Amino acid sequence: MLNQYDIQLDILRLDNIHQQVNGNKWFKLKQNLAVASNGDYDCLLSFGGAYSNHIRALAAASALAGLRSIGVIRGELPSPLNPVLQFALDQGMLLHPISRSSYRQKQTGEFITGLHRQFGEFYLIPEGGSNELGVQGCEEIIDLLLPELRAAGNGKPVYIATACGTGATLAGLIRGAIKRQLDVRLLGIAVLKGAGFLREEVASWLGNVEGDGAKVRWNIELDYHFGGYARSTRELQQFIESFVLSSGIPIEPVYTGKLFFGLYDLIQKGTIPSGSRVVVLHTGGVLDI
Numbered sequence: 659m660l661n662q663y664d665i666q667l668d669i670l671r672l673d674n675i676h677q678q679v680n681g682n683k684w685f686k687l688k689q690n691l692a693v694a695s696n697g698d699y700d701c702l703l704s705f706g707g708a709y710s711n712h713i714r715a716l717a718a719a720s721a722l723a724g725l726r727s728i729g730v731i732r733g734e735l736p737s738p739l740n741p742v743l744q745f746a747l748d749q750g751m752l753l754h755p756i757s758r759s760s761y762r763q764k765q766t767g768e769f770i771t772g773l774h775r776q777f778g779e780f781y782l783i784p785e786g787g788s789n790e791l792g793v794q795g796c797e798e799i800i801d802l803l804l805p806e807l808r809a810a811g812n813g814k815p816v817y818i819a820t821a822c823g824t825g826a827t828l829a830g831l832i833r834g835a836i837k838r839q840l841d842v843r844l845l846g847i848a849v850l851k852g853a854g855f856l857r858e859e860v861a862s863w864l865g866n867v868e869g870d871g872a873k874v875r876w877n878i879e880l881d882y883h884f885g886g887y888a889r890s891t892r893e894l895q896q897f898i899e900s901f902v903l904s905s906g907i908p909i910e911p912v913y914t915g916k917l918f919f920g921l922y923d924l925i926q927k928g929t930i931p932s933g934s935r936v937v938v939l940h941t942g943g944v945l946d947i
């Protein structure tokens with residue numbers, strides 16, 4: 659699809675690192691799991707919707723680590739359970755559905771205290787695995803690219819691109835690139851509608867991280883949400899079908915489909931200039947249960 663553009667495009671297949679705990683999910687969870695086990699917790703609790711990739715990965719990672727897990731699920735459990743929730747249950751996760759209005763209270767002290775009263779001690783991970791340790795874990799993704807990135811360039815722009823939900827993955831990449839003193843552009847494609855707030859959110863994850871001589875620029879593109887989170891259109895579906903057919907790489911409409919659509923469009927418009935090197939993160943999200 660990009661033959662006439664002088665772009666070197668590579669895909670970092672984080673979706674392939676493990677069958678069940680893969681993509682950005684592993685990087686968001688790894689330090690949380692380590693701290694939880696070292697801090698003598700035997701149970702992890704987190705939040706998500708009925709199709710949450712995070713809940714699915716947390717259930718599998720907890721089972722592999724020999725820890726119990728509780729998934730607080732937004733809204734009623736579907737009957738029969740969908741493949742994500744059935745998988746989580748099969749991994750031993752306790753599914754705790756709550757109403758959408760209660761779900762909105764999930765960050766309040768009163769709500770968390772109620773959960774402790776009901777379930778006892780647990781290590782809490784926020785929705786999407788997006789906390790400081792999750793961002794720190796995502797910094798490590800940059801290490802996988804270091805030899806390539808240091809060799810690349812030759813004055814040509816180098817981009818690293820990822821889909822953005824909460825922005826934690828992008829923040830980790832930016833921090834990782836600054837600390838490793840790279841000269842790169844980080845690009846997030848927002849999958850939510852009206853995601854302008856993410857720029858501030860990501861900036862706040864960055865704090866005042868420093869790296870001598872680093873030249874790191876970043877941006878979040880807001881125009882590729884296709885109507886909002888988990889919404890799709892015929893145009894997006896057609897793009898995904900032809901991408902999968904021509905590349906053999908599975909992508910889906912919630913995250914990676916929007917990411918690749920956005921990137922291809924930015925390349926065709928010249929926003930990503932000819933001659934650039936682009937590394938795209940495949941963050942998983944394709945069901946392979």
Ligand SMILES: Cc1ncc(COP(=O)(O)O)c(C=O)c1O
Pocket residue numbers: 681682711712786788821822823824825826827828913914941942943944
């Ligand atoms: C497959 C996939 N890609 C990308 C993202 C976006 O990550 P973040 O919320 O850190 O922006 C998510 C959500 O966590 C995801 O499940």
